[in-house]
Amino acid sequence: MKGTKSVKILLLAVIMLVSMLAGTVTGLAEEKKFDVTLNIVGVNNVITDVILERQDELYEKYGIRLNFQQFSNEQASNKLAVSFAAGGSDIDAFMFRPLDEARLFISNGWLENLQPYIDADPEAALVDDYYTASLELSKQAGTGDIHGLPLMIESAVVFYNKTLFAEKGIENPPTTMEEMYELAAILNDPDNDICGFACRGAGNPAVTQFSCFLRAFGADFLDEQGNACINTPEAVEAFEFYGKILREYGPDGVLNMGWTDTWNLFTQGKAAMRLDADTNMGSWDPDNSLITLDEIGFFQIPVGPRGDHGDFLITAWALGVSSASQNKEAAWTFVNWASSPEMQIETQKRGGSSPRACVWAENYSSWPVELQAVADAAAKVAVPTDRPYMTNVAKARDIIGEVIVAAIEGNADIQALADQKNAEMQALLDSEK
Amino acid sequence: MKKIGNWADKNLKYIFTVPTIIFVLCMVLFPILYTLVLSFHSWRMSVHVPWEWVGMQNYVQMFTGTRFPMAVWRTFLFAAIALFFEMSLGIFLALILNRSFWGKNMTKTAFLLPMVATPVAVGMVWKLIYEPSIGILNYVIRSLGGPKIDWLGSTSNALYSLIIVDIWQWTPMVMLILLAGLSAIPTESYESALVDGASRLQLTTKITLPLLRPTIFTAVLLRLIDVLKTFDILYSMTQGGPGFATETMNILSYRQAFEFMEFGEASATLIVFFLIVMGIAALTIKIKSRVEVDM
16 A cells, blocks of 8 residues: 555656756747758848847857858848759758849849738837838838848938147038038148048949939939930039049049048048948948047038038848748848848937837937937938949949049040940940840 | 680770770760850850750850950960060079079079969959059059059950969970970980080080970970960959950950859850860870971
C-alpha cells in the first residue's frame, strides 16, 4: 500500500514537471513568432545604426536575428544586382532609394508586393501615418500597390558659416539666386582656400542638387507629358548659372565632388555657403569639425529670377522585402519593425528625418531649431522629386551630368549641348515605353 | 590492373590535357560565348525578367553615340602614353641597376615597393597627393612659385594625372622583367667586344639592347594587356570623371552593367574590347616572332 502511494506521488511529480515544461515551451512559442536569421542589405546611415543597436529587441520580440550587410549607395545596388541574377534568395530585405530604384526594382520583379501584407493587418504598418508623397514613390505604376515602406525623407538647404558672414559684415542670408551669387563673390577668399559657394560638381551626383536651380529658374527635367525638356531657355539659364557660381566661387577640384567632399570642406571652415540635403546633419561630428554647431546657419533655397521655388522633399530611403526571400513573413515583420514609429523616433533624435507625421507632431528632432524652421518652410513649396523619375535614372543622371560638368568648365556652347543631351534623354525615355 | 595501365599509357596525352581543356572551356570559352550571346539581347540582370532579343541594336547604339568611341580613344591614349614611359624608364632603370654599386639590392627593393601595393590603396593615396588645396604635390609646386594645378578636377588634366600613377606603379615590373633578361645575356659577347675596343655606349646599343629585344617584347606584351584592362586605379580615383574625362572602355562597361543595369550593352562593349585586345596581342606576338627570327 505504501509502495502504491509512492508510485502515485512520483507519477504526480512527473505529470507536474512535464506540464510545467510544456507550459514553458508553449509560452516560448507564443512569445517568439519566428526562429530565423534574416539577410539584410543596407547602407551606412543613421537608420542602420539604430536598427543594429536595437536588434536584440527584435530577437526578444519575434525571434528574428539579423545578418546585416552595410554598403555604400552604389555598392548596395551592385550587390542586389548580383544576388538577383542568381535568384536573389540570399537576401530577405533591403534598403533602396525609391526615386532611383523603385521603378527599376519593381519592373525587375525584385521587390515583393507589400499590399497584401498591409491589407491583412492595416494597424501593424500604420501606412496612413506616412506623408502621402513619401509613400507615393514606392507604389507600382498602374496598380498603386505599395512595394516598400519609407524610412527617411530629405530636402535641400543651404548651410552657411555665420563667422565668415560676420567677418564680411553680411547680416542676412540671400533670398534670390542673384543675391546668393553676389554674396559668394564677397565671401570667396582663394588666398585662404575658402570658397564662396560649394555644391556637388561630379556630373551624376550633382543632378539632384542642380534640380533646385533648374526649378528655381522655372524649368524641369520632364514636362507634363513626361518628355525630356532640359534644353528650354530657362533650363539653359539654370545650367549656366550653376556653372558660373561654381566655376568662379566654387572649391578647387569641384568637378570630382559629391556631398561628402563639400560637407568636409564646410565643416573644416573652407566653404562659406554649401547647398545639399538637410539630412547631412545626421553626419555632424563636433570632434572632427573646425567649426561649432553655433557657427552653422541655414537658409532656404533662394528663389529664381521669376520668383520660382526650387525646393524638393523626397523619400531618400525605403525598406522592402525581397521577392525571392524564403522568409517573407519574417522579413515583413522586420520591415514593419524597422519603420515603426518607435524606431523612427529614435532615428529622428539622432538627426534623421522621418516620413511619419506622428514623429514630427512631437519635437523629437535633434536638428537646430533654425534648420527645422527652414525645412518646414521648404516643405510647403517643395516638389516630390529631385531627379527625372523614370526607370533608368542612373543613365539619365549621366546624360544631364554631362551638361552640368560642361557648364562648370565654361568652355562649351551650353544650348547646343543641352539640345543634344535632351535628344539622348528623350531616346532613353522612349526606350522605356 | 595491367589493362588499365596499358590504356593509361596509350591515352597519356589525353589524360594530361583533358583537365586543362575542361578548365579552359568552363572558365574562358563559356563566359566569352555567354557574353557574346548576351550582347544580342537586352537584360537587366533579373532572373524574373527574361532576355529580350534585340539583334545588332546594342552594337549599332555603341557606334552611333559619342560615349563609346571616346572611351576607346581614351583607352588607347592611356595605354600608349603609359606603355611608352613605362618601357623607356624600365629599360633605363634596368640598365642602371644591372651594374654593381653599393646599396644596389636596397635600391632594387625600394623600386619594387609601388608594384606590391594594392592598386585601390595606391589610388586613395594618390588622390590625397593630388588634392588641389592640401595635397603635397601642389604644396611643393606652390612653394617653388608654381601655379595651383587641378590634377584630377579638370577634364583636360585628369587622364594624364592617372597615367602618371600607372607609370609610377608599373615601371618597376618592366624593370624586373628586363633585369632577368639582362642576367641571361652571355658575358662572352661583352668580353669579345671589349677586346675589339668597343665603348660603353656601343656595348649598350650594339650588344645589350639587341640581345634584350625578345625580353623587351615580352614585357611590352604583358604590360600592354595589363594597361588596357586598367580599372582599379581609375575607379578608385575618379570613377571615370570629371564628366567622362577618364572613362575608358572598362569603366564604361562596368557602369553600363552595374549602374545602368544594361547587361546587353555592357556585353557588346566587352566583346568589341575583347576583339581589339586580341587583335593587338596577335600583332605583338607576330612582331615578336619576327624579331626573334631576325636574331
